[in-house]
Amino acid sequence: MAAMTAAVTTPASDETPDKVPGTEKARDKAGRPATGRSFQDLMRHPVKGKLLVLAALAAVLVPLSAVVWGSGPWPGALSVDISGPLDDANTWVIDNRDSHPLFLYFLLHLSNTATDAVSGVYSVLDAMGWTGVFAAGVLFAWRAAGLGRGGVKVAATAFGAFAVCGLLGMWDATLLTIALMVVAVTCAALLGVLIGLAAGLSDRVDRLLRPVLDTMQVLPAFAYLLPFVLVFGTGTPAALFCTVIYAAPPMARLTTLGLRGADPAVLEAVTSLGASPWQRLRTARLPLARKQMLLGLNQTIMMALSMVVIAALVGAGGLGEEVYSALSTVDVGKALAAGIPIVLIAVWLDRTTAAAGDRIGRSTPGGGLLHGRSGWALAGGGVVAAVLLRFVAGTAWPEGWTFAISTPVNKAQVWITENLSSGIPVLGGTETWSEHFTLWVLNPMRDGLTALPWWAVLLLVAALAWLVGTWMTALTATLAMAAIGVLGVWTKSLDTLSQVLAALVVTLVLGVLAGIVCARAGRLERWLRPVLDAMQTMPQFVYLIPVVALFGVARVSAIVAAVVYALPAVVRITAQGLREVDPAALEASRSLGASTRQQLLRVQLPLARPALQLAVNQGVVLVLAVVVVGALVGGGALGYDVVKGLSRGEMGLGMTAGVAIVCLGLVLDRITQPARKRG
Amino acid sequence: MSTPPTPVFSVRDLWKVFGPKAGRVPADPELGALDAAGLRERTGCTAAVRDVSFDVRKGEVFVVMGLSGSGKSTLVRCLTRLIEPTSGAISIDGEDVMSMDAGRLRELRRHRASMVFQHFGLLPHRSVLDNVAYGLEIQGVGRAERRARAAEFVTKVGLEGMESRRPGQLSGGQQQRVGLARALAVDPEVLLFDEPFSALDPLIRRDMQEEVVRLHREEGRTMVFITHDLSEALKIGDRIALMRDGRIVQLGTPEEIVGEPADEYVRDFVRDVPREQVMTVRTAMRPARASEAETGPALAPGATVFEAIEAVARTGETARVIEDGRCLGVVDHAALLGVVAGVPGGKAVAA
16 A cells, blocks of 8 residues: 555655766766775675675574573563553553643643544534535545546546445444544645655755654554553544654655755756745745655555554544454454445545646646636535535435445355355365464464574574675664564564564565566556555555455464555566566567576566565565554454553553564564665 | 957856865866876866866857866856856956855846756746746746746747747757747846757757857847857857866867867867868968959958858959958968868968
8 A cells, every 4th residue: 555655666766866967077986995806806796795704603603602592582581571661651641641731731732632623624524414525525536636537537436435435324434534534634744744845955854864764664553553542542632643643754755855856957947047045945846846745645645544544443433443343343244334435535535646646747738617726616616515405415424325234244254154264175265274374384483483592583683684785784673673572572573573474475476476477468467457556555454354254363364464465566566677677688688589488587587676675675564564453353462462552551561562563673674675775 | 459348257267176175176286287087086076177267258159169078067057156166266247256145146147147058947837938937037027027028038939829838848949949038038148058959959959059140140149158069169159168178278269279279189179170161261361462452253351261162163263352342362272272171272372
């Protein structure tokens, strides 16, 4: 979903053109000191050189560590229990919430404003009546997407989405989710634009913020929940603030990217005409960044939606709440009834903003009644008319116009459990597969990881991180891994890690194969693309619903959900990477008589290596995000601690697990992140 | 010649050095004498403009010409401090540019010198009309007035009817016309051109060159024109500064550059130039003997040798060079052939 699209666009930020016109000569500054030949040879094969050093280090460190620390999991003496102090802090917050000045004069105001804003938007939506909201959604989509055939298509999507939300009996929950979204997206977009402006205009701010934003983007949504609950307690404010913090980074990043990526020739021309810095920003830099900023808004909206539904765990009402409560009683029918509207809202918002983004740059010559302000006025008039219609049609969605799908769905689920889960000749059944996978893959992996001496895991992480990156990468990764041990959740984290690795292997094998097929068969790709697009826009939460129906509550469910969630991104990045291979290189190899296989193995895959590395990195990040959310369907381990901490108010437990998730995310991201080129 | 009026631009000892601690290079004569590779090795710096001095006279087309990397684009940007010079003096109409603060510099860019770029630098989200009006908008001119004035210049560069198009819908040549109109619309004292036609097709380039020559004839505006194309330089330049490695190796009229190259580099550069189209009869003529001053076709001293050849071939007589009714000299077959061949044959005969 949005997180991937964000990361896919990331590499572009590394090629920020820093061209100063007229300095052709200044650019090729060499000034490298002459170094010894052997060192240069080593540098020419950086990986080989590093492997050599690693082998030497391992020969020394492994026996040494084995003698000093022996084997086994993280030693208790080296861990610090932070759950006690965290629980104390939580108690302190609860005790002082009504008396301490920090709350009285600052946090309470924030929290009240948040609650008021959301309920305000909700009552406005409610007062508009269902006809008003319906018309507003459809006309907004139509106007924003342009008034051609494209606009009509987007408007039709909006119409279908709203109609289904109402028909499924979820109108009220949908309204609440939309109200939360309106407030959260407004705040996140404003915050993002402000941060983006600062980072776009100041190099120093950019240098400071970039690693922070990079890291924020790889952290699973789950990890954001707890700190806000600690301060604000469960309820709308906590849900709103963690959504804003989670969703702001893409807006900030893309605003920065847009401002920095502006054509230097245009900026120079503008300066040459004597524009002041403010005029330059207003008339050139901001308009030139519009497309990127709209893309940022699109991603921010998608991330906010995914968070708003997960935030059901910390007391956000609406559709997420419905899914959460249904999942906790394994009521698949009810969960699906709430899940479908989430997907439809995602599709509606994504299509609308994406279409609006596409429109930029394409010119709209001519005026006419349906263009510019008159078009908006017309849409506004339509909404007003529809609002007035509420006096006829009532404000609530008509009672009779609903269709309960939960009973038939539950019947279907019972049928699936009875007929597909086990006992199918030859094939087995979903439950049988799940058992086998657990028995033959998951358990050995988990046991193997936990059986490794702790120092061996640390050394392994350090070695991997150093191989793909610099010594700084290795240091960050090792420290993060050590932090997990210090927190005292070593075994649980390795359990989560084993699930992530299992899911990752499956995702990569399937994803890269599918990517290769897609890149080679254009027709298949055209057919698959809308499916992948739709899958990428869906919040993580909804993937849990169908897997519970098929696999029951088990670790495998979480893994399947993770695979399904991460697959589209991997397929897409792989296919794109293969297709963007220099056609001249491919043509040359064909002219030399290379077979299809040779072309693929010798030319395409090696040239697409950066894309494949990115696919691995994205796969890891996305898989981790869902594996921890998978705690809701039996994933266990770290994610389960977070859920337990939230539902029983055990802050210490939950926070510890949350920090461990963050650390695990950092480790996984660092050891898969392709080394950045420094220019 | 009488004392010339104050030059529009006067540049003295200008240096632009890129790299760490750039200021020490112009200050130290030893460093300044190093060649590009040596300088880079010693200091890590690159000198794009080295110790350049010249004047741009009012109403002339001053061409700076050189190959890519010779520092010409940097030089023209130094004139309005789009690139901050490392050292040296620049003045416009006798006013010191280097000491201007940000506000006065903006005034200079808004009203006195405007620039046309190789890659146009148009705002893609604005219509042609609004692009042309952009300079006026920056100056704070009201919407109605600036659009009316912009429309005038859109017509002047031959783009009427395309006012509401976006730059993306125009061809390269049309985009550069918009760039030209944008620069003209602010009615600047000097127009600066930075390789404006390099990105255009040959035919369109010729059209645009003629357009610039026409504009200069009609308005007599001072122009500084950067190019790497020798024929373009010879075609539109009143005077040409030929740059190499950041230095001006020769400064003179097209005729001086072609006729008396300052060194081997310049000689090499101009070898393929059709000399008969650049050299004038003023340099090719010799004093008239006997009755030669009375008969034969008459030519102005600024006429090219090419025109003289035609006249001489048509009549079979020596041609007279006449200025203000007075015969300055004559050109005959031998003198004209000498020019074409590149040997000072005509003069040898005369002497």
